[in-house]
Amino acid sequence: MEALKEEIKAEAYAIESNVETLVETTPTSSLILPILVTLLLILIGGFLMKRHSLISSNKRSFVICGLQGSGKTNLFHLLTKGKLPVLTVSTLEPGKGELKLSEEYSNQKTFQDIEILDFPANPKLKTLYLTPHLHANLNSVQGIIYIIDSSNFDTKSCHQAAEDLLELMNITEGKPNGVDILVFANKNDLFTSKKSSKIKEMLEAEVSKIYQLKLRGLSKVDLAGKDGGEEDNDNLDLATKDGKFEFQQLEGNVDFAQGNIFKDKWSMIVDWMYEKIVN
Structure with a gap:
């Protein structure tokens, strides 16, 4: 489980870095940026949650x-x-x-x-x-x-x-x-x-x-x-x-x-x- 936590932290850090780069290189007037960031976070979060549920079991x-x-x-x-x-x-x-x-x-x-x-x-x-x-x-x-x-x-x-x-x-x-x-x-x-x-x-x-x-x-x-x-x-x-x-x-x-x-x-x-x- 500790390995999973570390991987989630690594994924979160990577997302944060990518978002910061995207923000720096995109005009602030762009409306598509927040939509892309939101979709990216949803996809990554869904993947991690699914993986966590697959390898965890109480039965x-x-x-x-x-x-x-x-x-x-x-x-x-x-x-x-x-x-x-x-x-x-x-x-x-x-x-x-x-x-x-x-x-x-x-x-x-x-x-x-x-x-x-x-x-x-x-x-x-x-x-x-x-x-x-x-x-x-x-x-x-x-x-x-x-x-x-x-x-x-x-x-x-x-x-x-x-x-x-x-x-x-x-x-x-x-x-x-x-x-x-x-x-x-x-x-x-x-x-x-x-x-x-x-x-x-x-x-x-x-x-x-x-x-x-x-x-x-x-x-x-x-x-x-x-x-x-x-x-x-x-x-x-x-x-x-x-x-x-x-x-x-x-x-x-x-x-x-x-x-x-x-x-x-x-x-x-x-x-x-x-x-x-x-x-």
Whole structure:
């Protein structure tokens, strides 16, 4: 939330500077100047208010995130509208909706105050939206669903997923008992797909590599006499044994599941959510 306040201040300062420049370069007799300034302030204010409402939530929520093209926005539509969208495009801002499930679950009071939040996969947009949201609303997050495309899970996507999960866990492990995460391997019935057990093994190895490199970088900074970078990284120390990271050593549970959102093979996600809500 502090980051959002600072950004609003920065936006306000930029607007003020632009307005002052406009005033200095425009004749005082012009009638269009105050109209332009008013419209500009309304547009910027509306954008900031909308963004604030998207990343703030007072309800219990599940966060959906993951790699680009993994099917995460399709899952968001299934959970909030009960059906797949006709067309999906890359998400540019968070999506928010109420959880809507089949009759088997819909009458249960435990589901009636649950929100689903879908965050963009673009790295810069994750920094803009997801990270501030988790820092400000971690206590209301029931769980995080991280989606990957298991039919196209290569070295590059494994590295990106490991980076994402490392950043998430640095935040979630700061909460007592952590926050549970479900890594869902989508499109798992395709010929080129990797099993969730293999994906877990690859991710643990990649997280170990990245985490150790970051720790070495922080040590060099400390030895140079600069401000240390302990911060969130200490949250993962206990999950690393003999230099090897293991999901099972975390405070929060990290579960792995597989299926295909596009072929109605995702009931394990709902079962996992139900477990997190009632426990």
